[in-house]
Amino acid sequence: MKQFKLVALGGTFDHLHNGHKSLFTKAFSVSERVIIGITSDEFISGKVLPKQIQSFNIRKTQLLDYLKFHYSENRFQIIELTDIYGPTLSDDRIEALVIGPKTMEGAKKINEVRLKQGKQKLKIIEAEFIKSEDHKYLSSTRIRKGEINRHGDIYAHLFNSNIRVTESFRKYLQQIHGKIITNYNEFPHSISKTQFPIVWVGDSAGEFFIKNKLSFTLGIFDLKTERKPNFFFQDLLQRQQIDRVLNKSGIIQHRLYQTIQNVIQEQKQYLYVQGEEDLAVIPLILLLPLNSFIFYGLKDTGLIMIEVTEDKKEEVTKRLKSCRI
DSSP states (O other): OOSEEEEEEEEOOTTOOHHHHHHHHHHHHHEEEEEEEEEOTTTTTTSSSGGGSOOHHHHHHHHHHHHHHHSOGGGEEEEEESSSOGGGGTOTTOOEEEEOTTOHHHHHHHHHHHHHTTOOOOEEEEOOOOBOTTSSBOOHHHHHTTSBOTTOOBGGGGGSSOEEOOHHHHHHHHSOOSEEEOSGGGSOGGGGGSOOOEEEESHHHHHHHHHTTOOOSEEEEOSEETTEEOOTTHHHHHHSOOEEEEEOTTEEOHHHHHHHHHHHHTTOSEEEEEEOGGGGHHHHHHHSOTTOEEEEEETTTEEEEEEOOHHHHHHHHHHHTTSBO
8 A cells, every 4th residue: 555645746857867767656656646747838938948848748748658658547647837836735635745856945835835825734755866977966957958868878978088980980970960951042040040059060061151151159170171271261260269179080089079078168169170170070969968050061962960869969879889999
């Protein structure tokens, strides 16, 4: 027999991860039934990177699929939350709140209002707090920022040492992994309004952006196109104090990753790579937030646009693990 007949919990449940699953495990282990509140699209506007949060319908669908796979449907009810209280002030059947990290304050507020209404406090049950590899809490915010995956694995750890590019990995890089753009009219101008990072890699890609007056967050160049000198950015390099990094051919060096990370954090617009700059696409995929865009030139093809997604990060991660020196 369970400790409670009905408990409640709530959250955004964006990019459903192991921390969320710990919450459900606790709730269903102590209660016969569970009310689960999902924050509305309007309610999430104050969160970090709100535009990268999945829509209510997507979050609800993913949550419902997970719950139906693990629990009987008669044991849970999903509702939409437009505030932190939901049904906790009106449904007298609720006996307890199940909470995760950083939600204790919300639970306390609920109980404060209940006391003012002349009702009893709800018991507060804390689920096991799941942490990522760096012992920080696993959160949807960190997933949206592109730092970790849903299991808490940290992408940055892949670059703790140099990575040699194998022949099979180079062939993978030469494949088309995004949308092909051959002229200005094919460029998706709507992405400039999204406020997501836009990064180009390679002098030919940079020329395309500069000549067409396209906005971008960061540009990475090496003064070469197809291994031949390209002086388009030579004047820029002389006029501005631009960060530089050496990256040996055929290797994604730790310092390349570190320098790209620093340039992004410091919001600098250019990086000059002395060596093989096209390999910068790989650390960029793992460094940038979800929904960022990366552009690079591919010989005899045109400009390639990659949107940074969870799937793309996982795909690159799998490839990199076979290339470590």
